[in-house]
Amino acid sequence: MIIWQNLTAQQQQQLLARPAIADNQQLSAGVEDIITQVKTQGDRALFSLTEKFDGISLSTLKVSPAQITQAKKALSTERLAAINTAYEQIKSFHQAQQPQDVVVETRPGVVCTLTSQAIESVGLYIPAGSAPLPSTVLMLGVPAKLADCARKVLVCPPDKNGQLADEVLVAADLCGIEEIYTLGGAQAIAALAYGTQTIAPVCKVFGPGNRYVTEAKKQLSQQVPGFAIDMPAGPSEVLVIADGNSNPAFVAADLLSQAEHGPDSQVVLVTDSKALIAEVEQALTQQLAQLSRRDIAEQALSQSRLILTDNLTTAVQVSNQYAPEHLIIQTENPKALLAGIRNAGSVFLGAYTPESAGDYASGTNHVLPTYGYSKVCSSLSLADFYRRFTVQEITKAGLAGLAPCITELTDAEGLDGHKRAVTIRLEPEKAQDIAQNQAPAADISKQGGSNE
């Protein structure tokens, strides 16, 4: 237990600092080498790298429609229903995020529009460690489907038999993904960025991954012009704000659900109740013993922080300083604290809103900014599968109305080519135009007189 107010500002900062990610030159060079192989040898490199890293010699990368039909048959009714329910939940929330055009006539004859268009081709990376991750397929595939991206490509590493999990195939099919490749690691990201004989390149890659995948996304987004990634990645993390009324068993369960993700998971409890900390510690011990992934959770917990603050206002400040990926507010009146929350990826309000609800099926996206990036990055949403751009249409009278402003500023900036592009359009009948546009001219002087 750490007593917040006993620490200096510097100690407080250190307490909340993420563990430094060591500059791993071996990893970086290894990924660079994989990228070069894929760039120069195409498919041949994909087959040999899959053999090397996944231990399986594949004859084809692309998943066939027959494999998807087979996957649907293989799954239980309950599992199919669960995938469908999660799909509908996520769809319901993301569909409501469809972008709307903004159209403003900023002055007579000058119409500006902010509009959106789906990114043409997207790549969705689905990790496959100890278990399949159909939830991640849905978190990436549903918004890609709703945005109606022309090409949606899913990549996922093969299991030791060279197969993808039935759950992954069924979820991908639900999202209308027609290109699925049995391919993982840095080589998959390189294939999506540069393209090979089998896999055409995509514009943007989404999804979590191990450190090879993360490093490949980082390197490729720097080296391939016009290629983008969703967001920087770091270890998963949760911060729970609780008070004397919180149920310690619920708090402990939430901390453990984060801790089981990986030994590098970050787990933080901030509370104004000393008694709660003791009770949570007890509950953690009790619940930990029952977890199948208790070794992983134990390692993560050994780095956890249980912080005692004077009051809940300070607890909110601690959370804002930490900027957690997941923030659970399990206090008597959680909504009262929400207004003060500045930085968080996704917020879970109240005793019956565990993080795992958002991980699977509340409807929110589980791809979230980590490692302090929730101060500047957005949670993944439908907007990330679109790009915004502007359109303007100006009448001759509208341009005449803007001309005094533009030409004065081009003079200030010494760009007479910019000025000429305006004046040449008004030249032959210039005097007449100005007479016609007295109203906009009057507007200008009125606007000019006010700073707000």
Add this chain to the structure above:
Amino acid sequence: MIIWQNLTAQQQQQLLARPAIADNQQLSAGVEDIITQVKTQGDRALFSLTEKFDGISLSTLKVSPAQITQAKKALSTERLAAINTAYEQIKSFHQAQQPQDVVVETRPGVVCTLTSQAIESVGLYIPAGSAPLPSTVLMLGVPAKLADCARKVLVCPPDKNGQLADEVLVAADLCGIEEIYTLGGAQAIAALAYGTQTIAPVCKVFGPGNRYVTEAKKQLSQQVPGFAIDMPAGPSEVLVIADGNSNPAFVAADLLSQAEHGPDSQVVLVTDSKALIAEVEQALTQQLAQLSRRDIAEQALSQSRLILTDNLTTAVQVSNQYAPEHLIIQTENPKALLAGIRNAGSVFLGAYTPESAGDYASGTNHVLPTYGYSKVCSSLSLADFYRRFTVQEITKAGLAGLAPCITELTDAEGLDGHKRAVTIRLEPEKAQDIAQNQAPAADISKQGGSNE
């Protein structure tokens, strides 16, 4: 003149490729050194680097309120009015972009919200080359003001007298920017990322700059956790789509207004009219002679491409393949072509909508994706000064309704800590809860039966 259909697909691709940006190790190492100096020596490095690169020994970095008052007095009524008009135009369009919360009850008792909050601290970089750039101050400062970012910091390199231009100070004051520093180059970006004694660090930096600034933004966004930049930068570019009805003098003026930006500016004309190409070439020669920056424009024009296509549909395809920063459609019916446009930063429709209108005063933002990034990146808008995040609030009954879905998926993914965080909340009265929630359970099976 290049006849598009006479080229092979590969030649077409080469024709539209941006010039490769050479990997300049000297530049990269130089910027790395500047960053290290600022990180380790703080203000002292800022003063010495300013003396080295700007040739001026400053005694203070921060601009005083008196200097702003002075700047307002120094400017002519016309110039003040022009800055005010541009401010009002940009404000009018960006104010209409204020984000709205999205609230969805995705099933009874499960309420999900997508909400936005201003990024707490933003840095705005304003270049200062041959002339002041008040327009860029407005393009960054207006959305920062409208988002109400708590800290707005503007940096701009000093002139040879150690001053910032009056136009820059007046525009910054209009945007409510209270922290203005006389500081430019890579050292300014490093100060904003790491902070010094005088300048507290910011979360996100916006704005264009020379290659030192661009390289510093790139390096710092990779090395400082939680620090973000607006978008990747490249040389400015325009593509004009025109037909036999277009006014060649207008087209030439638009091409030249882009060409005068810099010798590396990209200028492309695509048309279905051979006659227009000849007329534009003539108009270019004529207008070029009158430009003060004709040497720069001439260099850019020597790399320009005048492309003849069979028809306007192909012209649109060429534009989509190129993905221009600025796209001017100057045809008889420009709106008819707009529907086919996939990739562009900002679109200018019709004979009376020159790019310079958008550069200064139509209301749209002039910070746009270049170098092919308009395929994946958005034009700068109010959204870039906010971050989106989600909030969910679930009732006990709502959680019980979701439980079958979540626990089936946690089983599939082997995460029993995630499962436990749900079941522990429903345990004591579990049977009773399920009875109470037959309606949601029925919902699940209904949803489970449908793939859409």
